[in-house]
Amino acid sequence: MESRYNPGEIEPKWQQVWADQGSDRAEENEKPKYYALSMFPYPSGNLHMGHVRNYTITDVIARVRRMQGYRVLHPMGWDAFGLPAENAAIDRGVHPATWTYQNIETMKGQLKRLGLSYDWDREVATCAPDYYKWTQWIFIEYLKAGLAYRKEAAVNWDPVDQTVVANEQVDADGRSWRSGAIVEKRMLSQWFLKITDYAEQLLTDLQTLDGWPERVKLMQENWIGKSTGAEVTFKTEDGADLTVFTTRPDTLWGATFMVLSPEHPLVDKLTKPEQAEAIQTYRTAAASKSDLDRMVEDREKTGVWTGSYALNPVNGAKVPVWIADYVLMGYGTGAIMAVPAHDQRDFEFARQFGLPVVVVVQPEGETLDGDAMAKAWPGDGVMVQSGPLDGIPAGKGPGQSVEKAIAWLESEGKGKGTATYRLRDWLISRQRYWGVPIPVVHCPTCGIVPVPESDLPVVLPDNVELSGRGGSPLAKLEDWVNVPCPTCGTPAKRETDTMDTFIDSSWYYLRYADARNESQVFEPAKANDWLPVDQYVGGIEHAILHLLYSRFFTKFLRDRGLLNFDEPFQRLLTQGMVQGLTYRNPNRGGKDQWIPSDRVADPSDPRDPDTGEPLERLYATMSKSKGNGVAPEDVIAKYGVDTARMFILFKAPPEKDLEWDDADVEGQSRFLNRVWRLVTDYRAPSPAPTLPETLTKAEKDLRRAVHLAIKDITEDIDGDYQFNTAVSELMKLSNALSDADGKTSAVYHEGIETLVILLAPFSPHIAEELWQGLGYSESVHQHPWPSHDPDALVVDEITLVIQIMGKTRGTIQVPAAASKAELEQFATESEVAQRYLEGKTLKKVIVVPGKLVNFVVT
Ligand code: ANZ
Ligand code: ZN
Numbered sequence: 001m002e003s004r005y006n007p008g009e010i011e012p013k014w015q016q017v018w019a020d021q022g023s024d025r026a027e028e029n030e031k032p033k034y035y036a037l038s039m040f041p042y043p044s045g046n047l048h049m050g051h052v053r054n055y056t057i058t059d060v061i062a063r064v065r066r067m068q069g070y071r072v073l074h075p076m077g078w079d080a081f082g083l084p085a086e087n088a089a090i091d092r093g094v095h096p097a098t099w100t101y102q103n104i105e106t107m108k109g110q111l112k113r114l115g116l117s118y119d120w121d122r123e124v125a126t127c128a129p130d131y132y133k134w135t136q137w138i139f140i141e142y143l144k145a146g147l148a149y150r151k152e153a154a155v156n157w158d159p160v161d162q163t164v165v166a167n168e169q170v171d172a173d174g175r176s177w178r179s180g181a182i183v184e185k186r187m188l189s190q191w192f193l194k195i196t197d198y199a200e201q202l203l204t205d206l207q208t209l210d211g212w213p214e215r216v217k218l219m220q221e222n223w224i225g226k227s228t229g230a231e232v233t234f235k236t237e238d239g240a241d242l243t244v245f246t247t248r249p250d251t252l253w254g255a256t257f258m259v260l261s262p263e264h265p266l267v268d269k270l271t272k273p274e275q276a277e278a279i280q281t282y283r284t285a286a287a288s289k290s291d292l293d294r295m296v297e298d299r300e301k302t303g304v305w306t307g308s309y310a311l312n313p314v315n316g317a318k319v320p321v322w323i324a325d326y327v328l329m330g331y332g333t334g335a336i337m338a339v340p341a342h343d344q345r346d347f348e349f350a351r352q353f354g355l356p357v358v359v360v361v362q363p364e365g366e367t368l369d370g371d372a373m374a375k376a377w378p379g380d381g382v383m384v385q386s387g388p389l390d391g392i393p394a395g396k397g398p399g400q401s402v403e404k405a406i407a408w409l410e411s412e413g414k415g416k417g418t419a420t421y422r423l424r425d426w427l428i429s430r431q432r433y434w435g436v437p438i439p440v441v442h443c444p445t446c447g448i449v450p451v452p453e454s455d456l457p458v459v460l461p462d463n464v465e466l467s468g469r470g471g472s473p474l475a476k477l478e479d480w481v482n483v484p485c486p487t488c489g490t491p492a493k494r495e496t497d498t499m500d501t502f503i504d505s506s507w508y509y510l511r512y513a514d515a516r517n518e519s520q521v522f523e524p525a526k527a528n529d530w531l532p533v534d535q536y537v538g539g540i541e542h543a544i545l546h547l548l549y550s551r552f553f554t555k556f557l558r559d560r561g562l563l564n565f566d567e568p569f570q571r572l573l574t575q576g577m578v579q580g581l582t583y584r585n586p587n588r589g590g591k592d593q594w595i596p597s598d599r600v601a602d603p604s605d606p607r608d609p610d611t612g613e614p615l616e617r618l619y620a621t622m623s624k625s626k627g628n629g630v631a632p633e634d635v636i637a638k639y640g641v642d643t644a645r646m647f648i649l650f651k652a653p654p655e656k657d658l659e660w661d662d663a664d665v666e667g668q669s670r671f672l673n674r675v676w677r678l679v680t681d682y683r684a685p686s687p688a689p690t691l692p693e694t695l696t697k698a699e700k701d702l703r704r705a706v707h708l709a710i711k712d713i714t715e716d717i718d719g720d721y722q723f724n725t726a727v728s729e730l731m732k733l734s735n736a737l738s739d740a741d742g743k744t745s746a747v748y749h750e751g752i753e754t755l756v757i758l759l760a761p762f763s764p765h766i767a768e769e770l771w772q773g774l775g776y777s778e779s780v781h782q783h784p785w786p787s788h789d790p791d792a793l794v795v796d797e798i799t800l801v802i803q804i805m806g807k808t809r810g811t812i813q814v815p816a817a818a819s820k821a822e823l824e825q826f827a828t829e830s831e832v833a834q835r836y837l838e839g840k841t842l843k844k845v846i847v848v849p850g851k852l853v854n855f856v857v858t
Contacts, residue, residue, distance in 0.1 A: 005676035007640020011765040015115050023779060024117040026073040028529065034070035035530050036062040037509055037569075039538030039546070040077045043125075044084065045103035047110040049578040049622055049660070050539070052632045056645050057575055057654045057721070058537045059116045063761035064717050065534075066117075067785035073530050074117055075512040077124035078104050081132075082501045083161060086434045089466045096434040097462070100127055110633065114641050115764055117781075122515040126504035127434070131511065133457035134521040135504055136439040138553070140450045141560055143440070147194040148428075150448065154263060154287070154329070155190055155427060156183040162471060164190060166427045166500065167291070167330075174290040185287050191429035191438060191497060195552050199224055199421040201566075202551055211535075211571030213655070216543045223544050225422025230406050231333065232415035234258060234310040236321065240266060242310050245332030245420050248339065249409060250394060250401035252314045253386040254360035255337035256350065258321045259303065262286040263329040270321055272307025279304050279323060286325040294325045301326065301349040312337075313414040314387065324349060332420045340376065341368070347376035360386045361394040361401075426549070428500045431472040433464055435498030443485035443492040452486050458494070472496045505546055506553040509533055509568060521562070528564045536569040537654075543574065573721065576657040578648075579619040580628030587613055596627025619659045630660050642763035643669045649762055650727040653720075672766055675734055675759065679770040682743065682752050686775075689746035698740070699747045700796070705736035706751045707792035713758055714785070723762070730759060757783055801852035802827055804836045808852075820847050827853035 018024060038058040041051055055076075062074035078100075085096035092099075104125060111118070124131050142148035155164045160179035164186075169177035176183050195202075203224045206217045229247035236242055242258065260267055262283040271279045282304045286294070303324030310321050319337075326345055327336050340350035340357045350357050357370035363381040383389040383401050388408055394401045409415035429438065437458045439451040451458050461480045464473050474496040475481065485492035507521075513530040514522035547569070554568040583595040585608045595615055600606045606615040622629040635644045646668040652658040695703065709729050716726040737751050753774060760767035760780045771780035800814045800823060810832035814823060824847050827833055833855060840857035847853050 003680060005673050005766065007642055007672075007765065008637070010769045011115060011640055011642065012113070014765045014768045015112060018115075018117070018779075018781075019112075019120075021779075022121075023781065024074065024119050025121060026075070026119045026530075027071045028526075029071055031069060031071040033073065033530055033534075034062075034065040035073045035533045035535075036065065037073075037075070037512075037533045037536050039536070039542060040079050040124075040505070040508060041107065042082060042084070043078045043080050043100055043103040043107055045099075045106055047107050047632055049630055049632055052114065052644065053578050053648050053658065054537055054539070054575050055111070055114065055116050056648050057573065057723070058535070059114075060645075060649065060717075060723060060761045061535055061537075061721065062117050063764065063781060064785065066781060067757075067761065067783060069784065072117075073122075073512065074119060075122045075124075075515070076111065076116070076118040076120070077122075077508055077512070078107075078126065079501065079505050079508070080104065080125045080127035081435045081498075081504055083432065083434070086432060086466060089434075095462070096466075097127065100125075100434075113633075113636060117764070122512050124508055124511050124515055126436075126501070126508065129457045129459055130518070131508075132436040132460075132504070134511065135436045135499065135507070136451070136456050136458060137453065137521055138507060138557070139436075139499065139503070140439060140453070142193055142556065143448075143450055145556070145560070147197060147556065148191060149194065150189055150191050152187060153190050153192075153427070154185050155188050156290075157186040157188075158183055161432075163431045164188065164427065164429065167424055170290070170292075172292060174292055183290065185290070190427050191499075192425040193428055193552075195426045195549075196421060196423055198552050198555055199226070199423050200419075201555055202423075202548060203421075205551070205555075205566055209567060209570075209572075212569075213572065213574055216540070216547070216572060216574060219543045220548055223423065223548065226419055227421075228417070228419045229402075230409060230415050231418050232313060232337065232409060234313055234319075234337070236266075236270060236308055236310045238269075238308075240269060242266060242321070242335055243333045244335045244337045245418070246337055248342065248402065249415060250383065250386070250389060250405040251339040251342050251360050252312065252337065252405065252409075253389070254339045254341050254358045255312055255319060256317075256340060256356045256358055257319050257338045258310055259324045259327045259336050259338050259346075259349070260306075260321065261327040261329040261334040262323045262325055264323070264327075264334045266335075267306065267323055270306040270308040275305060275307040279306060282323060282325075289325060291328055291330065294328060297345070299326075301345070301352045303349060303353070305353075320355070322349075322353075330424055331422065341370055341373065342376050342378055344376040344378065347373075358385065360384055426500075426552075428503055429497035430500055431475075431496075432498055433460070433466060433473040435501060436460075436504065437474065438495040438497050438499055440495045441483060441485055441492045442495065443488065443490055445490050446485055446487045446492075449485055449487050449492070455486065460498075474498070502545060502549050506549040507557075509536075509550070510554075510557070510563075524562050524564075527562070531563070532565050532567060533569045535571045535573065537573045537575060540574040547572070573654055575654050576652060577621040578658050578660060580622040580626070580630055580660045581617070582620050582626045582628035583615040583617055585611070585613055585615055587611075591625050594626040594628075598627075619657075621657075622660070635665065639665060639669045640672075640765070642766045643672055646672065646727060646763055649723040651724065653722055653724050671731055671734070672763060674738070675755065676766065676770070678734060678737055679752055679756060680773060682748075682774075684749060684752075684774060685744060689744075689749050691746045691750070695747065697797070698742065699745055702736060702740050702751060703747045703792045704795070705733060706747070706754050707788040709733040709758060710754060710786050710788040711793065714788070717761075727762065730755070730762070733758070754786055756780060757786055798850060800827065802830055802832045803852055803854040804833075805856060806854055809833075809836055816850075820849055823847050823849060823853055827855075 036058050038055050062072050066072045080100050085100045088099045089096045156170050158165050158176040158179050160181040165176050170183050174182050227247050230249035231243050234242045303322045306321045308321045309318045338346035340346040341359045359368045359370045361381040362384050381394045383392045383394055392401050396402045406417040439458045441449045443449050481494050510527050514526040550568050557563045581597050583600055583606050584593050599609045620626050647665045712729045713726045716722040756767050756770045767780050795816045797813050798816045799811050802810050812830045814826045824845050844856040
């Protein structure tokens with residue numbers, strides 16, 4: 001073995017050996033299974049530090065589990081459809097497929113240089129026909145189940161990317177997730193998946209996910225947004241049914257008007273001729289506003305009366321029907337009963353248009369007057385002017401007004417208790433090229449016809465022209481579009497929309513279980529064997545959509561009889577960001593405010609290189625715009641991947657943000673060099689020494705350090721993946737071995753081997769090299785994870801502190817098992833005590849077992 005630690009040489013060497021031996025292949029055998037999964041990347045062409053961190057965390061887990069006796073599935077693949085490929089095609093004239101596969105090649109090379117223990121035989125790329133064939137197949141399953149449907153819908157149109165984007169892909173400012181452009185509303189025929197059928201399960205099953213961060217579960221819960229209340233049906237004057245959703249059915253007696261969303265289907269019917277023009281103008285204006293704008297609370301209320309009335313089902317009161325944009329079509333029933341006395345928006349509306357305000361909840365110790373009140377009273381109190389509810393306490397609790405109101409409505413046949421969800425059906429169609437073609441044909445006679453399974457995949461044609469303008473590129477390919485109907489043979493047309501790429505990533509973790517299957521989406525037995533994923537690791541940015549969609553797909557495929565579990569991801573770890581040092585000039589704006597650290601001359605007095613102004617020094621998520629990125633390949637070239645891994649694992653617990661720090665990287669490099677010398681300096685006696693019956697004190701101490709390291713590191717990993725403390729323990733163990741005398745004992749031998757074994761999941765290459773140097777021919781990664789010997793941890797001597805008047809004067813070694821009385825005796829007889837107690841009168845002796853003895857004197 002070479003005497004110098006040379007990661008640049010040993011790392012590629014072992015990577016090759018492991019690849020040749022197929023050591024990381026997932027095996028189907030009798031061992032317990034473990035599925036470790038990182039969120040697969042988009043093949044952007046460049047691996048960044050965030051990826052490296054994500055994959056390192058999962059890799060350590062996979063390696064430890066293998067050593068612990070599990071058969072491990074640890075796969076990798078590519079989330080390979082999506083807009084950037086199409087944009088690259090437009091900008092640079094390279095075909096999206098070419099661009100994507102080139103990027104995959106590059107990134108795969110980068111990943112291989114990281115020594116991650118992937119089973120590359122199971123690699124998937126969502127843009128490959130042998131993958132998207134099954135994406136299409138799943139879509140048809142949804143279609144068969146009645147859960148994929150087409151509907152004319154007011155959709156979010158991204159004017160830059162020229163496509164429809166889902167509601168959840170529009171941010172709080174009404175900007176598209178991708179292009180950043182303000183989205184517009186358009187009416188178009190679109191494909192949806194009926195995720196709302198699963199809303200309740202998606203909500204309640206969150207409770208079973210003990211291994212998920214609370215924060216992520218809460219985000220999902222809020223996204224699903226369940227509200228309980230009632231649906232109540234009002235009759236209009238001409239006998240039409242107008243159903244509203246309310247969370248406060250107890251306030252029905254206070255409903256003085258109704259408001260429909262401007263998009264409500266009954267608006268035309270209810271609009272009287274003399275109101276038609278005003279209604280039309282208002283509807284046009286509302287159509288240009290985003291739902292988010294319309295939901296802003298303290299906005300001036302606007303609306304138009306339809307000219308019609310409805311009858312309040314509880315008291316027959318005639319209430320006018322209005323339209324207003326604060327009522328959204330996509331929530332509840334798109335219509336409300338307005339109770340201005342108790343709902344602030346309704347109150348403002350009533351005051352704006354002079355509509356009556358009727359109080360039905362009187363707060364304690366107050367008497368509200370509908371004509372005089374300055375704002376709505378949404379709180380508790382006692383029901384008044386409410387027929388059967390009079391005198392009942394207002395509220396949602398048992399026996400209170402809401403429960404009573406629902407019971408009464410149901411008994412009178414006027415309404416029913418129900419829940420509504422904020423979650424909307426998932427709009428999945430995109431008018432883009434680089435995605436999975438939706439596998440249906442539109443036939444003039446048969447309507448929508450799914451492409452038969454034997455004709456799947458519907459292959460994305462190559463010869464496409466991409467301009468980024470004018471809607472769907474596929475729609476322009478006449479040859480591709482025009483096909484005979486699969487059912488009746490009549491000339492028909494292919495669907496030209498492609499699927500949202502979130503569909504592709506909603507099931508890839510299932511395909512890994514049986515990635516090369518050509519005749520089935522996956523063999524259920526294999527999926528049920530490997531799944532659920534035991535540990536999923538990825539970014540918090542996927543806390544809502546990707547995870548929700550994946551959970552939905554799993555539940556759906558379970559209901560189709562393909563899976564026997566309810567949730568795809570047993571445990572979830574959302575790793576923190578990797579941050580780099582950067583400087584900010586608060587006086588400059590926008591992108592210009594960030595000054596990369598290589599432009600700062602004197603870090604102790606950082607100044608703007610252009611203006612001389614003082615700069616703020618801070619850590620921020622690595623990005624191009626802040627100039628604070630660190631390229632993985634640079635770090636690896638300089639230190640090797642084992643050092644990079646050690647640094648990443650040591651610097652912060654996995655779920656916390658990590659500040660990149662060159663000095664700490666150096667520190668880890670020095671540590672690995674020390675381990676290298678320690679192990680290569682050791683000359684193992686042959687045959688290997690065996691532990692003697694009795695150990696010297698020094699041997700006992702060393703052995704305790706070794707077994708404590710095993711115990712603590714195992715607990716750090718099995719508990720909450722506290723890899724940072726695990727690395728500290730490795731450093732402690734290495735120090736203990738360095739300091740040991742008698743570097744030939746059996747205990748030392750055990751210590752050196754244990755150090756290498758424990759290091760293996762963290763720094764797999766150096767550990768393998770050192771292991772072979774110790775004379776082993778089998779991989780260290782095949783070695784069983786050690787378990788600690790409890791006897792080795794027993795302490796037979798402890799250090800006792802001697803205090804005089806509470807002041808520490810010295811320490812002595814005493815048997816750990818000594819009684820209180822014995823401790824007092826040892827202390828009294830000690831040299832320290834003798835010296836300090838001379839000529840003093842002893843008043844009291846305080847003994848704290850295991851710690852100290854304090855002498856109180858006068
Ligand atoms: C009468 C009422 C009286 C209401 C009262 C509230 C308080 P959450 O909790 O968010 O689910 N609403 C129903 N559908 C709506 C829609 N499509 N657009 C805008 N508002 C809508 O809110 C449910 C309440 O929001 C419902 O209960 C309804 O107003 C309104 F003292 O009905 B309520
Ligand atoms: Zn047909």
